[in-house]
Amino acid sequence: MPFPHKSTVARGAAVLGSSMALLASLGTGSASAHGAVSDPPARHYGCWERWAGDWQSPDMATEDPMCYQAWQADPSAMWNWNGLLRDGVGGNHQAAVPDGQLCSGGLTFDGRYAALDVPGEWQTVDKPNSFTLNLLDTSSHGADYIDVYVTEQGFDPTTERLSWSDLELAGHVENIPTGTTTPVNVNAPGRSGHHIVYTVWQASHLDQSYYFCSDVNFTG
Template identity: 35%
Template sequence: MALFVMVLGIFAVQVAAAHGSMEDPASQTYYCNFIDDGDNEMCQYAYGENPQAIYDWHEINILDADSNHQELIDDGELCSASRDKYEAFNEPGDWPITEIEPGEQTLTYEASAPHETEYFQIYITKDGWNPDTRLAWDDLELIHETDPFSPDRTITIDGVDVPERSGEHVIYTVWQRSDSPEAFYSCSYVEFDGDEPDNGDEPDNGDEPDNGDEPDNGDESVHDAWDSNETYVSDDKVVHDGAVWEANWWTQGDEPGSSEWGPWEHVVDVEDDDSGNDDDSPDADEWGPDVVYNEGDQVSHDGETWEARWWTQGDEPGDSEWGPWEQVD
């Protein structure tokens, strides 16, 4: 019995130890765990969603993959291998980027325990890929596949012919073991031109009238009202609940201000006119059935001023006493 327990324990250790991720160019999990110093917003987002996913940087795996990667991993879930634990890494955003050049390159993979390898497959996103979207299999082009080999802890993958690309892309890596059906996956964000700044570039465009600083942030008319059905990406600004909010990463349906760890960052409160909430019907725009209104928004309709109790679109003021609109005295 003791021998059986010992053998079972050895097997469990071998399974648990077989982990890894791309080191260069750094995968999302590798960078967030070893390199990030708290400045990258997407690493902080992932940490807020599941800190254990950062600690287990080497465990984006499928135990019984057996080369059935596309059958087991859904579009939009490639960076997590369809594992809920790593769901945050599927979100588009300003993930850490490694500069890369086209041509023959050597990539480095860190295996916390080396195991017999059937192959490494290296993919890159196709020309014209939109980085504001979740990664899908059709976005990828296979550029390299190794032969079977016995790896060391640090694995160098030589002769990877990186094609010409422009701007931001993703290198997607699949490591299929030969001594087990288990496979590992990673997403590495790369940039080819290297000229584009990482974050906060608006001051460089100071001559552009549409990106002015305080007048732009504080003027409610410049930004659309937040829409729960709309998709927003990093740096998008909206107005909600009397304030301007800026998206830190890709988001849809996350209400600004609903969580301090959410995707929205408060920019500035919108200045209210002192007389705006009383009898100043001319200050309220005419109600429109196609316009999105948020809590506190006021409209003019049938000679009266109405205030939204909550988010609404298409609900006519005065149509129902239980509706979203409340008449302002």
């Protein structure tokens, strides 16, 4: 009986690896929650959206290196793109999420999302200085409030880890009813180039706080 061709074995291994990663993610409770910023995409949501169908491709290393390092660090962070949260924060976000760990929600879930804190050439989307952010609320939790911050001009996301002092409040909404999409108006004048948009979503159904880093290129 002939042995299978190497490419057949490789494809089978890739499918098995993908299936195991998906099963692992379902075991963490992703099926019961939750959401993420979809536009401009949060780092982990963007990595999932661009690469979930081909997450073991070697092309990712050159085409999307920051997503590559994130997938390599912990694939479950992307499969669980809708679960970057902390429970019981009580509104004291700066105490729960230390400087340098904002994008990972303070290394929540034992550091599952730690790769999102790493500075580098994260892919950006072009935005004017005033734009509408959208939160994809997959479980229709609603929001007590959503705060949207933008890094100050001069901050360099390619070399610096994000701190609270780097941020300026640029958008705020309160008492958002349940629904699958939640738009928030953002106004960030005086900025150009690569910036981080940082969103804090305080869900309504529980004391549950979500934290998202999105990368934008302000076009003026």
